[in-house]
Every structure is written in structure tokens, then in C-alpha cells.
Amino acid sequence: MSYEGESSWLIEVDPMPLYEKNTPTGPGNTHRTGTLHMASVSTGLSEDGDNSPDTSAPLDGKKSMQEYITEISQLNSAIDEFSKIIQTLALFKYYIRNRKGNTNVEELHKRFNTFSVKCANKVRMIQQHVNTVNRDNHYAMSHREKLGFSYSDLRARFNMQDASVNRLKTLMETYQSVIKEYTAAAKTIDDASQAATGANSAPAPAAAVTVAQSLPECNEEALIDELKSKSKDIMALEKNAKDLNQLFTELNMTIKKRGENIYNLEQQILLSAEQIDKGKEDMAIALKARCGQVLNWVMARRKTPDDCHKRLLALEDLCKEFFKKHANLPENVKQLQKHVLSEYTEWYEVLTEITEKLKEVEDAEKVNFLGQYTFEPLYEADKILRTFQKHNLQIVSYCQLLQKHVTYNVPSIKKSIETVNREVLLACHCLPSSQLLDFKNRKADSTRKLNSGTTELRNRLKVYGIDLDEFPFNKDFKVHIKVRLIEAIVNKNANATIENYRRTVELAQLICSEILPVFVSFIRLHGMDDLYAAGDTMANIKQAAESGMAVVTSDGSKGDSDEKPEQGEDASSDCVIQLVKDNDQIPLDEGKRKQIFDTNLGNPAFRQLVMGEVMELRTFVKVRIDEMQNRSDSANYLFSQAGDKINACVQTPVSKYEAYLKTLDEAVELLSGTEAMKALSLLKNRNELDKFAQVELDIFNRCCNEIEEQASLTKRIETTSDALQKLAAELETARATVRSTKAKLEKTAGDVMGEPLRIFGEVDEI
Structure with a gap:
């Protein structure tokens, strides 16, 4: 596989003679002259461009860039020598084309072959250099990360x-x-020589033969050689004439092209001169440059060395070591030691300030014969400062400081401000575009909720006789208010239960005096005495009316249980045991506890029996009302055999029955109604009591949460405000530093370059 920039080619040299001339020396004999050994050279570049390196060649290992540059320099030197040899060979081409009659062609061929062999050897050497460069590049490319x-x-x-x-x-x-x-x-010379030899060997005229025979044999050979040389001179002149004609034609074309090029160059020079003048005018107004290009501009004019960054780092280390080395510095100079711990310090200004302050010391006035300060701290500070000024490194320092603020510090502070604002918007659960709420609006809403919750809680606690002002909204007071609330709930429900028992006794007495005689009259009227004994009819209601609120002792409870049905005995004892077990942790007064749980109505079994009898009477009254309202004919009974008393009770009007029904409904509600059962449940079960109290205290908890939310919002508002103010101050400080550094850089670089300078770009957008 080949890569761009890669070159791998093979140079083949053929040392065999490329041209040989056979010169006849006599009949049947030939003499080989003018042997021309040409080097056949091939670059080895295939038509498809495959120039892959020889992968079998061993790698030389890691080479630095300096070693690679040395290898390239050797390759270029070999190429330069190869170019000189080619120039020499080109001179041979000129000599053979423009040779004279007495030119020794064979000697020319020998020398040409000698230089050709040198050229072939040089090509082999160049091939070795190219292979080495190829291997180095392949090694560097495959081990790029390892070599750095x-x-x-x-x-x-x-x-x-x-x-x-x-x-x-x-x-x-x-x-x-x-x-x-x-x-x-x-080859042209050889062909011409052979043609001349053939013409001389043809039959000559008689006169020529006579003259030839008369001349000595040596003169004949000399004449033949002279004729050959003349013919060669003529052919050479013709060839030179053609070459000169071609040369003049090419020269005219070259002169013409050069004339056109010179005209174009003149136009470009004029245009460039106009642009230069215009550029000078613009530069006189202001030289606009981005802050990142100022240093490149100064370095391009050789006002700052190429290794200015390394030199600046070395000077910064010297500045830091200055404070470590000199401990006995004046106090006003020691104050500048804080810059050592800074993330980045522009040391030129600091050194200038140090130098000015050290010059105020008494020993600073002493100098040696060279004019140098003898006070060591001042001498070293002045030396570092002179190094800054010598290489204009303050420009590098200004550029780095400006680049740091423009590229990193200012964008980082702006991003932090955006992050804080975004967190505020997210905390308000609103989109950045809507801006529905902020922390202050949430605080106002929390205050409104707190006021409404306080009013509702005050009204609820007022029912239990508790003043909310005694308990501030704090979770530490939650236990205290809960204990107080539980006591109030127990007292309220205990009083309500006792009042329910008393009202139940009153209703039982009313039932026994008014409703029960009507019911007994109907029993006797219909002859149902076998089902309802006269003494046992509605016995539980009678007992409730007589002793419903009486406290039952152990003996009394036993005697009472004997009068009650047997099925209620076990249920009553189990209930009392469970009641005592569950009631231990309820803050109930002992007197009230006995009135609620140790009375006949406090016995659930007895209350259930009374409830059954009341429901039976209620059914009787409802049926009687229905008969009298809807079936009045069948409701008119004849009581001829009955006495007047029975007849009067049975014939009670409908309005009276409706009043009886209301009394019975009230009794049912007192015995098994929701409120009555709930009150008893709260007095018996601690868990139910805690749940009920917790429900009442939910508003208190919400108010506490709102107060905490307000405190949190207040803190977040203050924190966010402080953070934004701090970031704004940092941003303004960074902007002031950028403006100051920009002004210093423009002035310093402008003074060094001798041209006014104005920096623009990212620095204007901070």
C-alpha cells in the first residue's frame, strides 16, 4: 500500500557498452573503436503508481526529527552532486554536437563513459538514502503514538x-x-564515418589510379584520412547549422515568452506597489489584527525569537526562585510574593514594580565599574527585566494572558452565570422562555399557604380547647401538641360517650313508659303471651332504663349476667379483658373510665341486646304506621272483649306513632351509630387514637413544611444572589484585565514594530 509523500523506486544500472563502432583495418579485419558504455537507468516506477517500500528491509528503530533532517540533508547533498554530474554530461553532448575536425571522438566517448559510471554509482547511493528515508517514515507512521x-x-x-x-x-x-x-x-558520427569509408573503397578513375600508383603508399593513407576528416567536418557543419537554426528558434520563443513574463511582472509590481501604498495608509490609521496573530506577526519580523515560549517559561521560573532565594526583602516587595501562587502571572509588570521598589533601598545606589547594581536582589531583578526587554518577551506574556482570559476565563464565568440562572428556572419548574415563577414568587405562594393553613388549624384546635399561639410551628413542638391534642380528644369523646349513655337511659325510660305498653297491649290482644312472657318482655330496655348508668361490680356483674341470656356471658367477659388490655395507654380519667366501660351500657353485649329489642319495637311501630296510613279499614279493630285501657292504647293516632319512631331512631343512633362507635373506638384503641390525632395534625405538619420551604427559599435566594454578584464581579474583573492587557499589548507591540496596532476579534466580544 502506498501513501502520499512515499517514494520507493529501484535504480537499475546496466554497465554493458551501449554503443560500439567497428572500423575495418584491412581486408577481412575490423577494429573496434569508440566503445561507449552507457548506464541504463530506471526509476522502477510502475505504470500503476505502485511504489511500496521493501517490507523485508529491517527497521532502524526510533529516530528523532533532527536525525531525520540530517538524513534528508545527506539525500539532498547526493542529489546536488548528481545534478553536477548531469551538467557535466550535458557539456559532453554539446561538445560532440559542435566538435571540430581534429576532435578525438574516441577520447570523448571514454570520458563520457567515465562520467556515466560515476553517475550510476551516485544513483545507487541515492537509492540507499531514499530507502532509509522510506523506512524511517514507515516506522514513524506505524509507531506515531509511541514516538510522540x-x-x-x-x-x-x-x-x-x-x-x-x-x-x-x-x-x-x-x-x-x-x-x-x-x-x-x-550514432550519426559513426554512420557518416562508415559511409565515407565505403566511398573511398570504390573503383577510382584511371587518372586517379595513375596518381595513386605514383604516390607512395604512406601518402595514400594520409590522403584517405584527410578526406574522411573533411567529410566529417562538412557533416558536422551541416548538423551545427541545423542545431543553430533550432537554437535560434528556441531562443526567439524564449525571448518572446520572457518578454510577456516581464510585462506581466511589471503589471504585478505596479499593482503590488499600489496595494503596498494603500496598506501603509491603512496601517497608519490602525493595524487590525486578532490577538492570536499578534505574536505571529512579531515573530515573523524577527522581533521575538522562535523559542520565545520556552524562554518565557525559564524567566517565570527565575521570577519564582527570586522570592525563595532572597528572604530578606523589604516588606513592600514581599507583598508581591502572592503572585507566585497565582494560576498565571504577568511577570513583566511585577518585575518592573519590584525593581522600582528595590531602587528605593539605600544599597541600591551602589554600582560597580561596569555600571551594574551591587545590591544582589536589585541586580537579579534588573537582569531578568533586561532579558524580558531584550527579546520582547513581555509581548509573549501579554498575548498568553490575553488569550487565557478571552478563551478560558471569561467564557467559563459566563457559563457559570448561565448555569446558575438555569438552576433557578429548573427549581421553579418552569421553562426559560415562560418565566412564570422565580424564587420570590414561590416564597409568596408559600406564605399564602401558611396563612390559610394556620387559620384552618386554629379553628380545629379551638374545638378541643387548645390555643395555637402556645405552640409555634416547629417540629420540636410537634410531640407536645400531639400529647395535648390526644388528651383533648380523649376528654371530648369521653364526655360525648357519657352524655350518649345518659341520653340512652332517658330514651329507654321513655320507651318503657309510652311505647312498651302499646306493644304489650298488642301481644295480649292477639294472644301471644306464650311467645312474650309478661315479665320478660323487653327486659333489657327496662334494665337500661333502671340501671343503665350504674357501675357494675364483680358481684353485681355476676348477678346481672344471671338475669341475661347465657349467650352474652362469654362475649361480655372477653370484651372486658380486651378493653383493659387496650386501654392502658390512653390518658383517660379513672372516674370517666368506669362510667364508660364498667356500666351496663358500657358492656358491648348488653348494648347489643338492647339494640335488638329497640329494633324490634321500631319494626312494630313502622308496621303499625303503614297499616294506619295505607290499610285503615283492616286497621280498625273491634275490641269488644277488651277493656277500655287496652282499647285506648291500641287506638293511638298516627302522629303519636311517628313520634315513637323518631325516639327509636335516636336510640338506635346512640347505641350503634357511627359517631358513638367512633368515640368508643378512640377510647379503647391507642392506634386509632394516634391516627385520628395525626390526621388533625396534618395541617400542622404542612405549616411546618411551608416554614421550612420559606427558609430554604430565602437561603437559596440569598445564595443565588451572592453567587451571581460574585460571578458578576469576577466577570467585570476579567474584563478590566482584558482591556488593560489589550492596551498594554497594543502599545508594546506597536512600539516594537514601529507601527500603530489595534487588536480586534474575540477580545471585543467579552
Whole structure:
């Protein structure tokens, strides 16, 4: 696989003679002269462009960029020598084309072959250098991360190789062209020599034969040689004339092209001069440059060294060591030691201030014969400051400080401000575009909820006789108010239960005096005495009316249980045991507890029996009302055999029955109604009592939460405000630093360059 910038080509040298001339020396004999050994050179570049390196060649290992540059320099030196040899071969081509009659062609061929062999050897040497460069580049590309090379370093390596290889390709083409032209010229000379030899060997006229016979044999050979040389001179003159004609034609074309190029160059020079004048005018107004390009501009004019960053780092280390080395500095100088711990310090201004303050010391006035300060701290500070000024490193420091603030500090502070504002909006559960709420609106809403909750809680606690002002909204008072509330709930329900028992006794007495005689009259009227004994009819209601609120002792409870049905005995004892067990943790007064749980109505079984009898009487009354309202004919009974008393009770009007029904409904509600059962449940079960109290205290908890929310919102408002103020102060400080540094950089760089400077770009957007 080939890569851009890669060059791998093979140079093949053929040392065999390319041209030989056979000169006849006599009948049947030939003499080989003018042997021309040409080097056949090939770059080895295939038509498809495959120039892959020889993968079998071993890698030389890691090479630094400096070693690579050295190798490239050796390659370029070899190419330069190769170019000089080609120039020499081109001179041979000129000599053979423009030779004179007495030119020794064979000697010319020998020398040409000598330089051709040198050229072939040089090509082999260049091949070795190119292979080495290829291996180095492949190694660097495959081990880039290990060697610590960046892609720009690899690009630079391949660019240097490309430049050398392209130059070498051009020289190889020139070399092949010179070889080809010289070979063609030598072949032309050989053909002309053979033609002249054939013409001299043809039959001569008689006069010529006579003259030839009369001349000595040596004069004949000399004449033949002279004729040959003359014919060669004539052919050479003709060839030179053609070459000169072609040369003049090419020269005219070159002169014409150069004339056009000169005209274009003149136009470009004039245009460039106008642009330069305009640029000078613009620069006189203001030189606009981005802050990142100022340093490049100064370095391009050689006002600052290329390694200015390294020099600045070294000076910064010297500045930090200055405070460590000199401990006995004046107090006004020691105060500047804080810059050592800063993230980034512009040391030029600090050193200037240090130097000015050290000059105020008494020892600062002493100097040696060279004019240097003898006071060591001042001498070292002045030395570092002079180094700054010598290489204009303060420009580098200003650029770094400006770049740091513009690129990092100011955007970071702005991002922090946006983050704080975004957190505020998210905390308010609103979109940034809507801006429905903020912390202050939430605090006002919380205050409104607190006021409404306080009013509702005050009304609820007022029912239990508790003053809310005695308990501030604090979770520490939650236990106290709960204990107070439980006591109030127990007392309220205990009083309500006792009052219910008393009202039940009153209703039982009313039932026994008014409703029960009517019911007994109907029993006797219909002859149902076998079902309802006269003494046992509605016995539980009678007992409730007589002793419903009486406290039952152990003996009394036993005696009472004997009068009650047997099925209620076990249920009553179990209930009393469960009651005592569950009632231990309820803050109930002992007297009230006995009235509620140790009376007949406090016994659930007895209350259930009374409830059954009341429901039976209620059914009787409802049926009687229905008969009298809807079936009045069948309701008229004849009581001829009955006495007047029975007849009067049975014939009670409907309005009276309706009053009886209301009394019975009230009794049912007192015995098994929701409110009555709930009150008893709260007095018996601690868990139910706690749940009920917790429900009443939910508003108190909500009010406490609202107060905490207000405190949290107040704190967040203060924290957010402080954070925004702090970030705004940091942003303003950074902006002031940027403006100050920008002004210093413009002035310093402008003074160094001798031209006014104005920086624009990102620095204007902070």
C-alpha cells in the first residue's frame, strides 16, 4: 500500500557498452573503436503508481526529527552532486554536437563513459538514502503514538521527502534525455564515418589510379584520412547549422515568452506597489489584527525569537526562585510574593514594580565599574527585566494572558452565570422562555399557604380547647401538641360517650313508659303471651332504663349476667379483658373510665341486646304506621272483649306513632351509630387514637413544611444572589484585565514594530 509523500523506486544500472563502432583495418579485419558504455537507468516506477517500500528491509528503530533532517540533508547533498554530474554530461553532448575536425571522438566517448559510471554509482547511493528515508517514515507512521509524533510532524516528514523525490525525478528525466541525445549524436558520427569509408573503397578513375600508383603508399593513407576528416567536418557543419537554426528558434520563443513574463511582472509590481501604498495608509490609521496573530506577526519580523515560549517559561521560573532565594526583602516587595501562587502571572509588570521598589533601598545606589547594581536582589531583578526587554518577551506574556482570559476565563464565568440562572428556572419548574415563577414568587405562594393553613388549624384546635399561639410551628413542638391534642380528644369523646349513655337511659325510660305498653297491649290482644312472657318482655330496655348508668361490680356483674341470656356471658367477659388490655395507654380519667366501660351500657353485649329489642319495637311501630296510613279499614279493630285501657292504647293516632319512631331512631343512633362507635373506638384503641390525632395534625405538619420551604427559599435566594454578584464581579474583573492587557499589548507591540496596532476579534466580544 502506498501513501502520499512515499517514494520507493529501484535504480537499475546496466554497465554493458551501449554503443560500439567497428572500423575495418584491412581486408577481412575490423577494429573496434569508440566503445561507449552507457548506464541504463530506471526509476522502477510502475505504470500503476505502485511504489511500496521493501517490507523485508529491517527497521532502524526510533529516530528523532533532527536525525531525520540530517538524513534528508545527506539525500539532498547526493542529489546536488548528481545534478553536477548531469551538467557535466550535458557539456559532453554539446561538445560532440559542435566538435571540430581534429576532435578525438574516441577520447570523448571514454570520458563520457567515465562520467556515466560515476553517475550510476551516485544513483545507487541515492537509492540507499531514499530507502532509509522510506523506512524511517514507515516506522514513524506505524509507531506515531509511541514516538510522540503529531500528524503535523508526519506531514512535515513526508513533505521533505516529496520535495527531494520530485527533484530527483526531474534530474533522472534530464539524465535519460542527455544519454539519449548523446547516443544519437554518436550514432550519426559513426554512420557518416562508415559511409565515407565505403566511398573511398570504390573503383577510382584511371587518372586517379595513375596518381595513386605514383604516390607512395604512406601518402595514400594520409590522403584517405584527410578526406574522411573533411567529410566529417562538412557533416558536422551541416548538423551545427541545423542545431543553430533550432537554437535560434528556441531562443526567439524564449525571448518572446520572457518578454510577456516581464510585462506581466511589471503589471504585478505596479499593482503590488499600489496595494503596498494603500496598506501603509491603512496601517497608519490602525493595524487590525486578532490577538492570536499578534505574536505571529512579531515573530515573523524577527522581533521575538522562535523559542520565545520556552524562554518565557525559564524567566517565570527565575521570577519564582527570586522570592525563595532572597528572604530578606523589604516588606513592600514581599507583598508581591502572592503572585507566585497565582494560576498565571504577568511577570513583566511585577518585575518592573519590584525593581522600582528595590531602587528605593539605600544599597541600591551602589554600582560597580561596569555600571551594574551591587545590591544582589536589585541586580537579579534588573537582569531578568533586561532579558524580558531584550527579546520582547513581555509581548509573549501579554498575548498568553490575553488569550487565557478571552478563551478560558471569561467564557467559563459566563457559563457559570448561565448555569446558575438555569438552576433557578429548573427549581421553579418552569421553562426559560415562560418565566412564570422565580424564587420570590414561590416564597409568596408559600406564605399564602401558611396563612390559610394556620387559620384552618386554629379553628380545629379551638374545638378541643387548645390555643395555637402556645405552640409555634416547629417540629420540636410537634410531640407536645400531639400529647395535648390526644388528651383533648380523649376528654371530648369521653364526655360525648357519657352524655350518649345518659341520653340512652332517658330514651329507654321513655320507651318503657309510652311505647312498651302499646306493644304489650298488642301481644295480649292477639294472644301471644306464650311467645312474650309478661315479665320478660323487653327486659333489657327496662334494665337500661333502671340501671343503665350504674357501675357494675364483680358481684353485681355476676348477678346481672344471671338475669341475661347465657349467650352474652362469654362475649361480655372477653370484651372486658380486651378493653383493659387496650386501654392502658390512653390518658383517660379513672372516674370517666368506669362510667364508660364498667356500666351496663358500657358492656358491648348488653348494648347489643338492647339494640335488638329497640329494633324490634321500631319494626312494630313502622308496621303499625303503614297499616294506619295505607290499610285503615283492616286497621280498625273491634275490641269488644277488651277493656277500655287496652282499647285506648291500641287506638293511638298516627302522629303519636311517628313520634315513637323518631325516639327509636335516636336510640338506635346512640347505641350503634357511627359517631358513638367512633368515640368508643378512640377510647379503647391507642392506634386509632394516634391516627385520628395525626390526621388533625396534618395541617400542622404542612405549616411546618411551608416554614421550612420559606427558609430554604430565602437561603437559596440569598445564595443565588451572592453567587451571581460574585460571578458578576469576577466577570467585570476579567474584563478590566482584558482591556488593560489589550492596551498594554497594543502599545508594546506597536512600539516594537514601529507601527500603530489595534487588536480586534474575540477580545471585543467579552
